Every structure is written in C-alpha cells, then in structure tokens.
Amino acid sequence: MATRQSHFRFLCGFVYIYFFAQAMSISLLALWLRSTLKLSGTETGIVFSANFIAAMCSQPVYGFVSDRVGTRRNILWTVAALVALSGAFFTLVYAPLLKLNILLGAAVGGLYLGITFIAGSYAIESYVDRIGRRDGFEYSRVRLWGSLGFASAALFSGRIYNVNPGINFALASAAGVLMLALLAVWRAGPPDAAVRARDGVRLAEAFALLRMRGFWRFMVFVLGVTNLYLVFDQQFPSYFASLFPDVQTGAAMFGYLNSTQIFLEAAGLFLAPLLVRRIGAKHGLLLAGSIMLVRIAGSGLAVGPLSISAMKLLHSVELPILAVSLFRYIARHFDNRFASTVYMVGVSFGHSLGLAALSPLAGVSYDRIGYPATYLAMAGMGLVFLVLSAIFLLPTPPETAADPVAPLAEPAK
DSSP: OHHHHHHHHHHHHHHHHHHHHHHHHHTTHHHIIIIISOOOHHHHHHHHHHHHHHHHHHHHHHHHHHHHHTTSSHHHHHHHHHHHTHHHIIIIIIHHHHHHOHHHHHHHHHHHHIIIIIHHHHHHHHHHHHHHHHHTOOHHHHHHHHHHHHHHHHHHHHHHHHHOHHHHHHHHHHHHHHHHHHHHHOOOOSOOHHHHSTTOOOHHHHHHGGGOHHHHHHHHHIIIIIHHHHHHHHSHHHHHHHTSSSHHHHHHHHHHHHHHHHHHHHHHHHHHHHHHHHHOHHHHHHHHHHHHHHHHHHHHHOOSHHHHHHHHHTHHHHHHHHHHHHHHHHHHHSOGGGHHHIIIIIIIIHHHHHHHHHHHHHHHHHHHHOHHHHHHHHHHHHHHHHHHHHHHSOOOOOOOOOOTTOOOOOOOO
C-alpha cells in the first residue's frame, strides 16, 4: 500500500508541474503571436495548424511505444527533457524564425510544441491511466492536480506576460528541470503484465484497430465534436482581451479568469467519476458535448466581458465529464492492451487531424467575419456531429461497481 501511495503522490506532483509548465508556455500563445510578434489571424492559424500536424505525426508513435513499454518511464523522461528546453526554444529559436519566415517558423515550432505540449500531454495522461489501473486509483484523481498546476500558473501568467513573456518561458523551463529531478528519484515499480508477456502489442495488432467499426463510431465524436472546442480555445484569449480597454488589462483578466475556471475544473475532476458511473460513459460524452456547444454559441452571443466570462467558466463543468468519459468509454469497449494506442490514435491523433485542417479555416474566418459569427458557425457544425454521435457511439450502461479497474467488456468490433 505504501508503494502504491508513493506512485500516486509522484504522479500528482509530476502532472502538477507539467501542466504548470504548459500553462506558462502556451496558454497565452495566441496573444503572444498576435500582440508581441504581430501575426495576423490567418498567420496564427497557420502556426496552430503546424503544431497539430506535428502532434498528429507523433501521437501514433507515442501510443504504440506506450503500449510496448507499459509502466517504464521512457516517455516521461523524453517529455520532461523537452519541457526543460522550452525557455531557450521560445526566445532563441521560435520567435526569430517566425519573424524571418512564417512557414519555416511554424514548421520548427510545430515539431517542438506538438511533441512536447500537445501529444506530450496525452502521452502523460495515458501513462497515468495505465498506472492507475495497475495500482487501483482513479485517473481523474491525478489529473485534477494537472488542473491545479495549470491554474496556479494562469493565476499570474498574464501579469508576468505584461512584464516580459520571456519570464513565462523561463519558468516553464525551470518546471521541466524539476520534472527531471523527480524522475531521477522515483521508481515506477515492476513492469505491468502486458509488457512482461512475450506476446505484447505488435505493430500489426495496433493497425488492426483501424478495421474496427467501433473505433470509427468513436471517431465521429472525437473528430466532429471535441475538435471544435479545441479550435475555439486557440484564439479565444485574443478575442477575450479585445473586449477590454487595452490588451494588457485583457491579458491580466484572462489569467485570473483562466485560473478560476481551472480551480473549479479540478473540483469537477474529483466529482466527475461519480456522475459518469451513474449515467454511463456514452451519456457522459454526450453531456460534455452539449455543454461545449452551449459555451461556444454563448461566446458568439456574448456582448461584453461579464457574459463571455460566464461562458468561459462552463469549461470547468464540461472538461472533467469529457476526460473521465473518454477513458471509461475506451476501457469499456476496447482491449486493455491497446488502451494507450486507442487514446493516442483515437483521441489525440484525431484531435490533431481535425485541428490541422480546421485551424487555418478558423483563422481566415476570424479575419473575414469576426469572432462571434465564427463561434456560431462552429456551434452549428458541432450540433450536427453531436446528433450523429448519439446514434453511432456504442451503448455504455451505468456502472454499479465502485472499483475504477473493474473488468472490461468485450472489445468493439
């Protein structure tokens, strides 16, 4: 029991620090690109698209490697080392390249940010879920510490940004160094059974997922619904700041609001498993998608800082339900040996695929018809896919057992 508790405590600390670094480095990325580097909405969309193309390429690799190495720490070492380099990358590499050549800068930045802070976050979450299944604790109980880490950074990231964005990036690097230090003293415990077995996950078996109808039913929700909120969130800080008398005030207020939202999100991650067990993972996904569409459409109808802030806070309800439901849906309908591959290919790769296509379109739309009209169009598109998801997602009955590592149902065909 003591060993399990030490694993739980380490993961809580590691995830807290990682998301602190993520918030310091990319939570105000759109604002940095537009106000500091003076990129247009279209150019910012190109940058975000490059980020997700790079993430899209790396996510299947992350997923397959995760299922191969199991509870070994290879991926954690890789991500931590990349985070430690973030300060130098943003100030010495990324900004100069974007000023020199937008396409070259977007490509190099996309490679780094995609692997480190986009695909990397999914890889860490998948690792947490794997350890939780081995040791008998709930994924969301660890993930809530990630929300607290993000919120802690967001609380003062806006004020620091107004002083010098380079300080934000330096703090992200310091967090990466601390992640490496924690890894140096932690022992993950014995490899899980899937890795000890000689018949572990093979590449051909991983590709077999693409022939499952249940996988593509799941992808209707991922591609058509969850992608929209990620596109919506990309340049939202810039729109939010524009509703204030000056950008500096808007950046500081966004930091405060973002912090409040994420502290509430952490509480939601503690409570969400109780709700999702009661209503089932499918209904949890549909509920999260419905809240998401209300938030996007409401932002398009908002008329000032107060109303748009209220819409932003809905994210603290939506995200915990979505995160818990995704892992429980995968656990219920897919072979546990492929849990990381399904998550990294289905959810993470699916997000990057959609975002790589949608980010430039959203950027052009912001420039041509404005943020409110674009948000209403996104909500309309999302409603169509939410209805399709209600039809295509496989039934998932409510759970009666409190055990988060209860036996799995038959894999999806």
